[in-house]
Amino acid sequence: MNLISKEVMHVGEMASGAALTVPVYRIKGKQQGPDVYIQANMHGAEVQGNAVIFQLLEQLKTIELNGSITLVPYANPVGCNHKNGEYTLGRFDPITGVNWNRMYHFDESIIEPFAKAHLTDSIVEIERAFKALMVEQISQKLNHNIYGITTGQRIAYQLQRLAHQADLVLDLHTGPISSKHLYCPDYARASAEYFDIPHVLFIPNGFDGALDEATFCPWWYLQLKFAELGRDFPITKTATNQGKDAVIKESFTVELGSQEQIDLDVAHEDALGILSYLQYQGVINSNDFHPKTMVRYSCMLEDYKALYSPMGGMVDYLAEFGQPLAAGEPLARILRMDNYGDGDPLHYISLEDDVIPILHFASASVNQGTELYKVFSKYSIL
Structure with a gap:
């Protein structure tokens, strides 16, 4: 029986002085292996990840x-509690208007001097020193910023400091009304098949503010810089290296379905899919978890x-979510009762290309210009 430790991390204060806190659960492995960081509920309405962490x-x-393994449910206590009537908002910081998942930090300028200073070090020495550098950078942002930081940055940086200490990072999210899909860095394509998720978005190996990017981009850019300097520094398992003589550094955003709801039975299945990936990466000493056989569709971001x-x-x-829709077939129909009797009350919406619908807006009531659907427009079978 593994010992699960718990601590409560203080991430900020409300106007009343009440503490904003986040629970942090840790399970320590008995042998040498990759360390994992998993968080959920950075966006307030996206709650299924908490159920997955429970499972x-x-x-x-x-x-x-x-x-x-470090697991953090309720990662954003402000977003979790940002309600308007019966609905949870919590996608954007209500003070700054910034997406909660776009406040993480990466400074590319650290890469070149680090690579030059550690060019002849061992892989173990490089990994230890680079992790320490990233953690120290975040600590400096938190504790030595003359002009201070926003509420959202304070929460994000403390989560990121935990994530930088791991090798594999999973950020659990959901869509509005959504199918399951995975944001996968382009260099980590081989790993996508080990999640039980049928739709995969391959994202550029660059930084746009999200947690997955903030944790894999530093290693990706370091690999590139070492290559420029004539040194091989692999950061993912391949058919040739099988993880040997490599530091395995991967991060994913895992979209678990629709917001504002949890399903513990589905969460159990989601947990098994994550365990399949962790077994593949050698985190768990087991042969009991295997990816399901399914058709997996992929699309570039x-x-x-x-x-x-x-x-x-x-x-x-x-x-229907997740199924190819032929060009010209309707995605939706819009009812305009104001046109009844003297116009056309029904309008069908279709596209000129084959697509796979992935998610749609949560409400039936839309303004002109509301985002109705997100779709894979050019897709292939993984």
Whole structure:
């Protein structure tokens, strides 16, 4: 039976002086292996990840670990509690308007001097020193910023400091009304097949403010810089190295379905899919977890398109998630009762290309220009 430790991390203060806190659970592995960081609920309404963390903790009680695992539910206590009537908002910081998942930090200028200073060091020495550098950078942002930082940055940086101490990072999210999909860095394509997720978005190996990017980009850029300097520094498992003589550094955003709801039975299945990936990476000492056989569709991020409503009205969402939809087939129909009797009350929305619908807007009531759907516009079978 594994010992699960718990601490409460103080991430800020409210106007009343009440503390903003986040629970942090840790399970320490008995052997040498990759360390893992998993967080959930950075966006207030995206709650299924908390149920998945619960199911992971239940499973991990009795699984032998090679590496250690840190799990953080309720990662954003402000977003979790940002309600408007019966709805949870919590996608954007209500003070600054910034997306909660765009406040993480990466400074590319650290890469070149570090690579030159550590060019002849061992892989173990490089990994230890680079982790320490990234943690120290975040600590400096937190504790030595003359002009201070925002509430959202204070929360994000403390989460990021935990994530930088890991080798594998999973950030659990959901969409509005959504199918399951995975944001996968382009260099880590081989790992996508080990999650039980049928739709994969391959994202550029660059930084745009999200946690997955903030934790894999430093290692990716370091690999590139070492290559320029004539040194091989692999950061992912391949068919040739199988993780040997490499530091395995991967981060993913895992989209677990729709917001504002949890399903503990589905969360159990989601947890098994994550354990399949962790087994592949050697985190757990087991042979019990394997990816499901399924058709997996992939799409480049640049081909992940938003469809905006051409008019206001009441929307009947017709397209089935995750299934190819032929060009010209309707995704939705919009009801305009103001046109009844002297116009056309029904308008069908379709596209000229084959697509796979992935998610749609949470409400049936839309303004002209509301994002109706997100779709894979150019896709292939993984």
